[in-house]
Each structure stands twice: as C-alpha cells, then as structure tokens.
Amino acid sequence: MSQDADARTEGDLTKTGMALKHDRTWDYELDRIVEAVEERDASTVGLQFPEGLKRRGPAVADDLRELLPEDVQVMISGQPCYGACDLDTYMMRRTDVFVHFGHSPMKESEKILYVPLFSNVEVEPIMEESLAELADPDEDPDVGLVTTAQHMNKFDEMRAWLEERGYTVHTRRGDERLTHEGQVLGCNYASADVDADQVLYVGGGKFHPLGLAMEHPEKKVVIADPVNNVVTVADTEKFLKQRYGAVHRAMDAETFGVVFCTKIGQGRWDVAQEIVQNNENAYLITMDEVTPDRLTNFGMDAYVNTGCPRITTDDGPQFKQPMLTPGEYEIAIGERPLDSLSFDTFHGTW
C-alpha cells in the first residue's frame, strides 16, 4: 500500500516511537473496552494515548460513548505519555476501566487494558529496498531482525521474507521489559543482542534504531522505514559527540542533582541511591517529567538522570547544565575510563 505525503509527515512521531498513518483503519478494540465495562459494571473509563495519538482521543471517546450506557463517564488523560513505562497512575487508580493505547504491555495487570494499535502499513516494499544496504546473503547470511510494537503484527512476515532471500534471521525476545520476540523499546535493545553483525530495523522513525546503534556500536543497523518510505543506515556520530561533550563539561562540576523519576516504569531507585550515598555533593531530586525548566531552578553544576535514558541522549542539549546517564556520571567523576561510554539501557519493569 502506498502512503501519501501528508500521512508520512503526520506520522513521524519521533518522541513516542509511534509512526502512525492517521486514517480510520486503526483498530481501537472498542468491543473489548465495552466488554470490560460490562464485566466490571464500571461507571468510569479512562483513556490514555501516546502524544502522537492524543488528537484521536476525542473521536475515540465519541465512538465509545455511543456504545456505552449513558451514565458511564469517559475521560481522557492529558498527561504526557511516552511509552508503556509511562502509565497515568492517577487515572488508573481512579477509573474502573483504564485503557492504555498504542504500546504493548510492559507488565500485565488487571488494572490495565492495553490496546496495542498495530500499523496497517505494508513492509515488503521497503524491505526490498533495504537489500541494497544489507550484505549479500552469500557473503554474510546472518541478520538480526527487530521492530516496534506497532509493526509486531508483521513480524513473522518480515522473518519469512528475509529467509526466502537466503538470510539466516536471528531474533530473541530480550528481557522482561519487552513483550515480544524481536521487539525494541527506546530504552532497551536486548532483542538485538544476537549473533549477527548487521541488524535490520523495520519500523517508523529513527528514534529506535539510533538507540539500537548506540547500544550495539559494533553492528551495522539498517533502517527500513515503511512509514516515511526510506532506507538509511543509523549514524550515531552526532549523538556520541554530544555525549562526550556533556561528560567533559561535567568533569568540572562540584554539585550534582540526581534525578529519580517517579513515573511507574522509569524509576531506578538503587541507581540513584548509590550515587547520592557516595557523593556528599549529590542531591536526590524526585519528579515525573524531567525537563530543563524544572532542573534549572536547583542551580546544580550538573545532573544525572536515572529515569528514561532517551531524555538524556535526545533532549540532553536542551538542558543548560550537563545532563548525564548514570554510566556517564561515573566517567565524569573519574571512576571509569572515558572509553567505557555506552548507551544507558533500562532493564526490568516495576
């Protein structure tokens, strides 16, 4: 299926990893929601969408209200949402049915109805183009294969397509933070830890494959993007320069603000604890959204973010003071050598 230009632009949602064609073919699984309302005799339903799908929220609420008894209250979360790690726990605790759209479950719970929203975009045309960047199977048949939650419905098709062309496809599920075989998250690329020097990422945007390439710098990461209809090779040079720059600037820091993120799936308490317990000039600061404005107020020389790694790597340059990952902090204070710099991976759930 060809994509028109408008849909491509609209669908490039780098922050969320969602790259969605905004048409009427998304399956919001309203029947499943209605069923849950009936089963629980629910009087309130909460809907949470990732940033790029929030605009669809009111229409989904309309459709749902038509199907539900009139006295059932439907509400929409206005909290930012950047992943299954980022549940609106306020809404979750206060609604009878809480629906989280657009991400696969990080952890199953009776409190949460996950609606994954699979993309209907065809992947084979762009995979055909990606062959130009992959090694010829006669020379190197081994290829890793990864994708994101919303293309998971085509994963078997992707694998079969590569195997038909002579490749040996290496996949794995990764750790417990990942729901599916071959799935990557912005903060976790354990599924790409396979015995292959090249990895094919099939999915929208560069957010995920850039993380993958930072985490696995020894691998060639080929991006087959069926949403924007382009094939590229992940290039992490700009990001790495920024990371080294931040570490160097933080080497002069005397005071450190250590951020513990209070979002349900973004907290690393032990990591934050270890830093503040071993540095009397480090201060533990707790917050949900980690933004430059919130940190600037504290006037520290540098900050360490133990929450979402992508805030550090992707938003890092927006912070007025150096913003480090926990590993980069160890380099900045001289506990680890500079060449140990690596991508900050988030493991586990909550």
Add this chain to the structure above:
Amino acid sequence: MSQDADARTEGDLTKTGMALKHDRTWDYELDRIVEAVEERDASTVGLQFPEGLKRRGPAVADDLRELLPEDVQVMISGQPCYGACDLDTYMMRRTDVFVHFGHSPMKESEKILYVPLFSNVEVEPIMEESLAELADPDEDPDVGLVTTAQHMNKFDEMRAWLEERGYTVHTRRGDERLTHEGQVLGCNYASADVDADQVLYVGGGKFHPLGLAMEHPEKKVVIADPVNNVVTVADTEKFLKQRYGAVHRAMDAETFGVVFCTKIGQGRWDVAQEIVQNNENAYLITMDEVTPDRLTNFGMDAYVNTGCPRITTDDGPQFKQPMLTPGEYEIAIGERPLDSLSFDTFHGTW
C-alpha cells in the same frame, strides 16, 4: 530595612506569590524537622519548595543532613509547586516526614509539616508611602487590609499602624481555604469581602492584588509592595480585555476540552462534571500541570480550565485556543450574559 537592587529583582516571583529576599535570615525551622524525624524514627525526609525557593533546596538539605543521623535520606521534590494547593503527593506518600516550605496550611494533616517562611522585610516605610493613594481617614476611614502568607507575621503591626493614623481597619479570615485573618491566595480573596471601598494590600508582587481587583472590581486596591519598594494601584484593564477576547473567540467553538486538574488542592470535579454532562461536544481531560503543549495535542476548539484560576487569567494568552474559566464558558455558550464576567474564585480545600 532597605533592600538592595539585586535582592529586589531576584525576589520578584510573580508565579508563586513568593517575593523573597534571598539571604540567610530565613528560618527554615530545621529543629522542628529534626524533632519530627526523631519522633517518628523516620528514615526518609522529603522537602518541597515553591519555584522561587527551589534554588535554596540543596543548602537546606545540607544543613539538615548535618543535624540528622547519617542513615536518614533527604530528598527534594522537583515537581513544580505554586501553592499549598500543590503538594507533591507522590513524595508525601513515600517519605516518613514531608516538609512543605513557604505556604501556610490549606489543610492540617499529620502527613505534612508546613514551614511558612515569614519575610523579614519592614512594612512601615512602604505603608507610609501608600497613604498618598488611600483616601484621607477624615473623608473615608474604612480600609480593608490583606496580605500574603509570608507577611502574616507583620499583620497586627500593619493593622495597628493604620489605626494609629485614624483608619477603621476591616479584616476577615475568608473561607476555609485561607489559614489566617487577612490572608489572600492567588485564587481566593474572600478575606477582602469587607465593608470598605478601598483595600490595602501589603506584600510582594502584583500577582495577588491583581486577582483581588478582578474579584472585587468595585474596590480600589492599593498595593504597598515592601519587597520591590513601590506603591501602585491595581489595574485590571489588560486582564479584562484578554478575558473578553477569549470569551468572544470561544463563542464559535464547537468542541470543548474540559480540564480537571489532578493536583490535590486544584480539583473541581463537580464543576467539570456539570459541563461535560450537559454538552456532548465537551470532553473531560485530566492532568496535573495545565500547559499549552499538553492541550494543543487534543485539537479542541476551546478549553475550560476547572483547575487553578490563575492559569486561565495569567497564562491564558499563551494557549493557542481560547482558555476559559467555568463562568466564562457559560457566557461563551450563551447561558449567561457577557456582563456577568467575573474572576474565577476557588473555594474549599480537598
């Protein structure tokens, strides 16, 4: 005591109503915190400061750590904080001692240690200057007197000073949202509901007296600002024009996003409910921080904010779509006449 120029600029914290001279004379009541830690055998202490005092957080944490046993963990809230209505409930639930600095109690609770932080600035010199704007006591002796939490320690002195000069000073406590006689909040001016045509506000910044003048348009509001050392008369014209502009633009709106604020002291559930139950094109959206970015995502024609009234009046122009108070919404949909437009007051606690 005279204020130097730096302190004045630094201390003008319009958002929080805090207008503080950043010197070492603030009394953070550390002894009271240490006592609470001992009494409760606490292992964690959470500190929450208003925006303008966050920079003092690390130094307060240092001083506190020196007084506390080494194994007591001190942490600082990085959440925005704009009043006693805006407690970091995440931190409150997860620390043994939770200290909220810079606001008077909106509601007493064993869970919360309030440290009010009274200003040490002298008020009499600026009150002397304010006489030029007040009616001569021979012509109109009646004057209302109000101030903010951080000048409350001088309230009796202010009253006596006016009485010595022949004024009849009218004060009241207001409703349960207000802790003290004569106290105003950014969202509540019930303490100025007195039998006087003029009200003297003694305190820093214009944030509070502008709200007061909007709430009581029939009264002359004289501002005696001892922090910035100026006397002015509150002028609400700019604000009122903006409010009328927003209401007019919202008259064409078909869809309304109705914001319910999840902050502990900023929620008006019944108000939000009434709107969405009577308008099928109104959608209930829940969030803590109400910001332009968060709302724009939903693509509504207009928004109604049932949370903090000051976000509507003071930040209103920053929102891309019209942002209304609940009362303004009723005008926009034709249920009330345009001349009923009034300031949105927040009553009650939680």
